[in-house]
Amino acid sequence: GDSVTQMEGPVTLSEEAFLTINCTYTATGYPSLFWYVQYPGEGLQLLLKATKADDKGSNKGFEATYRKETTSFHLEKGSVQVSDSAVYFCALSDGQYFGNEKLTFGTGTRLTIIP
Amino acid sequence: DAGVIQSPRHEVTEMGQEVTLRCKPISGHDYLFWYRQTMMRGLELLIYFNNNVPIDDSGMPEDRFSAKMPNASFSTLKIQPSEPRDSAVYFCASAGSNQPQHFGDGTRLSIL
Numbered sequence: 001g002d003s004v005t006q007m008e009g010p011v012t013l014s015e016e017a018f019l020t021i022n023c024t025y026t027a028t029g030y031p032s033l034f035w036y037v038q039y040p041g042e043g044l045q046l047l048l049k050a051t052k053a054d055d056k057g058s059n060k061g062f063e064a065t066y067r068k069e070t071t072s073f074h075l076e077k078g079s080v081q082v083s084d085s086a087v088y089f090c091a092l093s094d095g096q097y098f099g100n101e102k103l104t105f106g107t108g109t110r111l112t113i114i115p
Numbered sequence: 116d117a118g119v120i121q122s123p124r125h126e127v128t129e130m131g132q133e134v135t136l137r138c139k140p141i142s143g144h145d146y147l148f149w150y151r152q153t154m155m156r157g158l159e160l161l162i163y164f165n166n167n168v169p170i171d172d173s174g175m176p177e178d179r180f181s182a183k184m185p186n187a188s189f190s191t192l193k194i195q196p197s198e199p200r201d202s203a204v205y206f207c208a209s210a211g212s213n214q215p216q217h218f219g220d221g222t223r224l225s226i227l
Contacts (some may be wrong), residue, residue, distance in 0.1 A: 034215065043119070043206050043218030044158075089158065101146075102171060103216065109159045 002027045006090050006106035011022045013080055014114050021075040023064075023090035031092040033066050033073040034058075034103070038087045047075075047088070071081050117141070119219035121207050127225045133195040136222045139188055140209030148216060149192050150206040151180055158206075164190065196225045 007022040025031065032051045036044040048057030053068035062077045073090060090106040120139040128134055140147050148163040150192070164171040167184045177183070184190040194201055202225050208216040 041220070043208070043220050044216075045218070046215045049215060100161060103148075104165065105158045 002031065002092060002094055002104045004090050004092055004106035006109050010112060011084065012112045012114060015082055016079045019077040019080045021088055023073045023106060025071050025073065025092050026048040027084055027092055029088060029094065034091045035075050036088065036089040036091060044089060050073055073106055080113050082115055085111055085113045118122045119207055119209050119217055121219035123222060124220065125223045127227065128197060129227050130174040130198055133193065133197045134197045136205050138190045138207030138219060142219055144209035144211045146210040147184060147190050148208040150208065152206060190213060199226045202226050204213050
């Protein structure tokens with residue numbers, strides 16, 4: 001079945017550091033890929049998405065590129081802020097749509113940014 | 116716009132009691148999802164509906180769990196009888212066609 005593997009956390013960085021959170025997936029067909037973010041006490045929010053190979057999703061300074069050859073969708077940000085502290089989830093949808101079908105989530109990576 | 120609304124936000128009850136969690140999806144969305152989040156198992160999909168019809172309930176842990184969607188604006192997740200291992204945060208999410216899922220803020224459930 002489909003699965004998502006995320007880098008183990010927690011991750012602690014200083015403000016303005018470069019961030020990478022690794023995500024790889026296993027799926028049949030051509031899944032859509034997503035990053036969701038969860039702030040304390042809240043539900044998950046969609047951060048960015050990519051629906052086909054070589055697409056780059058971007059939002060709020062975060063980027064991730066859908067790499068079919070390496071089955072990866074790593075999340076990056078050039079300069080993190082304290083407000084980026086949250087739990088980040090990589091996910092895939094086995095449909096061609098935008099996540100209104102069944103999503104498979106990774107285990108989440110907790111990110112803490114120190115001033 | 117109002118987002119997905121879940122109630123209650125917190126629930127503490129004793130083992131054996133019936134628990135009912137409620138969800139109001141975003142108006143116009145025709146998909147509704149129930150998830151459970153725990154430290155041990157992460158985020159698990161329990162069940163999802165399309166146009167009020169259950170499509171996949173393979174994630175429902177056992178017969179003590181049931182979910183209904185009597186109309187497009189309301190869904191419930193019921194646990195009867197509840198057990199301490201059901202303690203978790205339960206999320207509801209909704210989505211429209213070709214739209215990503217929008218999550219509620221969750222219900223934190225503690226079974227003593």
